[in-house]
Amino acid sequence: MNNLLTDIAGVRVGHADDAELASGVTAVIFDRPAVAAMDVRGGGPGTREGALLDLVNTVESQLYENPEWLDPHRYAAQGLEKLGEFHKTYSAAPADVMMQEKRFELPMEKDVTVLGRIDQVNRISGDEVEVVDYKTGRPKSQKDADTSLQLSLYALAARDVLELTPARLTFYNLTTNEAVSSQRDEKALSKAREIVATTADLIRTGEYPAKPGFVCGFCDFQALCPAHEQFVTIRPTIK
Numbered sequence: 001m002n003n004l005l006t007d008i009a010g011v012r013v014g015h016a017d018d019a020e021l022a023s024g025v026t027a028v029i030f031d032r033p034a035v036a037a038m039d040v041r042g043g044g045p046g047t048r049e050g051a052l053l054d055l056v057n058t059v060e061s062q063l064y065e066n067p068e069w070l071d072p073h074r075y076a077a078q079g080l081e082k083l084g085e086f087h088k089t090y091s092a093a094p095a096d097v098m099m100q101e102k103r104f105e106l107p108m109e110k111d112v113t114v115l116g117r118i119d120q121v122n123r124i125s126g127d128e129v130e131v132v133d134y135k136t137g138r139p140k141s142q143k144d145a146d147t148s149l150q151l152s153l154y155a156l157a158a159r160d161v162l163e164l165t166p167a168r169l170t171f172y173n174l175t176t177n178e179a180v181s182s183q184r185d186e187k188a189l190s191k192a193r194e195i196v197a198t199t200a201d202l203i204r205t206g207e208y209p210a211k212p213g214f215v216c217g218f219c220d221f222q223a224l225c226p227a228h229e230q231f232v233t234i235r236p237t238i239k
């Protein structure tokens with residue numbers, strides 16, 4: 001033991017310097033991903049790789065330990081399996097598909113145009129249609145479908161742009177191969193228009209009010225977020 005960094009197994013160190021130039025460089029290399037810290041001193045440290053020590057980069061070490069997470073064959077196999085299940089279900093009762101990946105430009109109040117693309121429009125009968133949005137990941141609930149602004153805007157686009165009657169609005173989850181459907185009445189469509197107009201006003205005035213909720217638990221900005229500020233009373237010390 002020489003009481004040097006190189007005493008640690010799995011750590012390699014290289015160094016070079018130029019006394020005349022008053023500069024140098026040291027490289028510390030770990031044979032395997034490791035948790036490390038760094039103390040940067042001096043007026044002009046030219047460190048570049050210090051950012052590698054950021055905690056988020058521990059993800060890299062996790063990927064190193066679990067290479068199957070990046071295995072494209074695994075995802076391809078899952079995708080094929082889901083596609084097979086979808087094909088089986090779909091073939092049993094095929095839809096009367098009118099449009100797929102249908103782009104729209106929906107004029108709204110306050111000189112706003114909403115641009116979008118509907119995954120699929122199926123004919124039910126006459127001009128009555130089902131608007132379908134395909135999803136992956138967490139399955140949508142009935143409440144999600146009933147309150148979705150996305151589906152409301154699709155309903156408006158189907159009615160006002162495509163001149164169809166959106167009788168059914170569906171989230172189809174490809175992961176579970178399940179559909180959840182909803183409808184919109186005139187009141188719900190007016191509400192969607194109101195939300196878009198209000199949002200446009202806020203954007204134009206540069207206001208982006210925080211909307212605390214479930215997602216706050218996962219938000220990296222909670223410590224800075226005004227919605228989570230707390231008043232703290234500081235009492236003067238009594239002597």
Ligand code: SF4
Pocket residue numbers: 210211212213215216217219220221222225226227228
């Ligand atoms: S903590 Fe603030 S910024 Fe983050 S999700 Fe919640 S309200 Fe939005």
